[in-house]
Amino acid sequence: MSVKILDKDTIIKQKSDGFNPLIIGQPATIFHARAARLRQLAQDSFMADYLLLAGQIVQQQVHLVETFNSAVQQQLQTKTLTWPIEIDSTWQAILDPMLTQLTSALRPIVSDDIVKVIDNLSQIDQQTLQHYFHALQQNQPERVPADIAIILWACINTLMSLIVTNTQLEWQPEANAKQSHCPLCGGAPVASLIQGSGHRYLHCSQCETEWHRLRAECTQCGDGENIQLQSESLEDSVRAETCGHCQSYLKMLVLEKNPQLDPIADDLATLVLDQKLSQMEFYRNGFNPFLLPLAQ
Ligand SMILES: [Zn+2]
Numbered sequence: 001m002s003v004k005i006l007d008k009d010t011i012i013k014q015k016s017d018g019f020n021p022l023i024i025g026q027p028a029t030i031f032h033a034r035a036a037r038l039r040q041l042a043q044d045s046f047m048a049d050y051l052l053l054a055g056q057i058v059q060q061q062v063h064l065v066e067t068f069n070s071a072v073q074q075q076l077q078t079k080t081l082t083w084p085i086e087i088d089s090t091w092q093a094i095l096d097p098m099l100t101q102l103t104s105a106l107r108p109i110v111s112d113d114i115v116k117v118i119d120n121l122s123q124i125d126q127q128t129l130q131h132y133f134h135a136l137q138q139n140q141p142e143r144v145p146a147d148i149a150i151i152l153w154a155c156i157n158t159l160m161s162l163i164v165t166n167t168q169l170e171w172q173p174e175a176n177a178k179q180s181h182c183p184l185c186g187g188a189p190v191a192s193l194i195q196g197s198g199h200r201y202l203h204c205s206q207c208e209t210e211w212h213r214l215r216a217e218c219t220q221c222g223d224g225e226n227i228q229l230q231s232e233s234l235e236d237s238v239r240a241e242t243c244g245h246c247q248s249y250l251k252m253l254v255l256e257k258n259p260q261l262d263p264i265a266d267d268l269a270t271l272v273l274d275q276k277l278s279q280m281e282f283y284r285n286g287f288n289p290f291l292l293p294l295a296q
Pocket residue numbers: 182183184185186187204205206207208209
C-alpha cells in the first residue's frame with residue numbers, strides 16, 4: 001500500500017459561490033446506474049455473488065420508484081416536513097406495500113439462502129417491522145438483524161429518495177458548519193465524491209443527496225492537520241481519507257478518474273482497502289447497508 005500526504009497547495013480553491021452546496025439526484029437514474037455498476041464490478045471480483053445480489057436488490061428499487069412515486073407525492077401534500085426528515089408511522093402505508101413488491105419480485109430470482117431470509121421477514125409482526133424501519137432510519141442498524149436489514153433498507157432508501165426529490169428545497173450551509181450527516185434526512189454518508197469541479201461532496205446513504213464539505217478536513221471530527229490518503233496504488237480512483245486525530249476514515253471517489261463510480265457499489269467492491277485500514281486500527285465512518293451482513 002502506498003501512502004500519500006495530502007498536498008493542500010494542489011487542492012483546487014473552493015469558491016464561496018458559483019456552485020450548488022446541495023445536489024439532489026433522480027432516484028430511478030441513480031438506482032439504475034448503481035445496479036449496472038454492481039453487475040460490472042462483479043465480473044472481476046472475489047465477492048461476485050454478493051455484488052450480484054446487491055445489484056438485484058438495487059435493480060428492484062428502480063421499479064419501486066416507478067410504482068410509488070405518485071403515492072409519495074400525494075402523501076407530501078398532506079404533510080409539513082421538518083428537517084432532518086423523520087419517518088413517522090404515517091409512511092408505513094407506503095413502506096408496507098413497497099416491501100411486499102420488493103420481496104415478491106426478488107423471491108423467484110435470488111438464491112435459496114435469500115429466499116429463507118424473505119420467508120423469515122414475512123413472519124415478523126407489524127410492530128416489530130415498524131421498529132426495524134425506524135431504527136434503520138435513525139442510524140441504528142445494530143438494532144436490526146443484518147440479513148433482513150439489506151432488504152428493509154432498500155425500502156427506506158427508496159422512500160427517502162422519493163421524498164427529497166419531490167420536495168422543493170434550498171439549503172445553505174451555516175458558516176463554519178461541519179455537516180457530518182445529511183442535512184435533509186440525517187443519514188450517514190457512504191463516501192466522499194470529488195466532482196469534476198474539484199469540489200468534495202458527501203453522498204447520503206439514505207436519500208442519495210450530496211452535500212458540500214471542504215476538502216482536506218476530517219468529515220467526522222473536523223481536524224485538518226492529520227489527514228492522509230490511503231489507497232492500493234496512486235492511480236486508484238477510490239481512496240480512503242484517514243484522520244490521525246480521531247482514527248476514522250471515509251472513502252473518497254474521484255469521478256474525474258472514472259465517471260461510472262458509484263458510492264455504494266464501489267465502496268462495497270473495495271473491501272480489501274477496509275481490511276487494511278482495520279489492521280492499521282482506523283475505523284470506518286461511512287455507512288453502507290450492504291456491509292451489514294459482512295460485518296457479522
Ligand atoms: Zn439524506
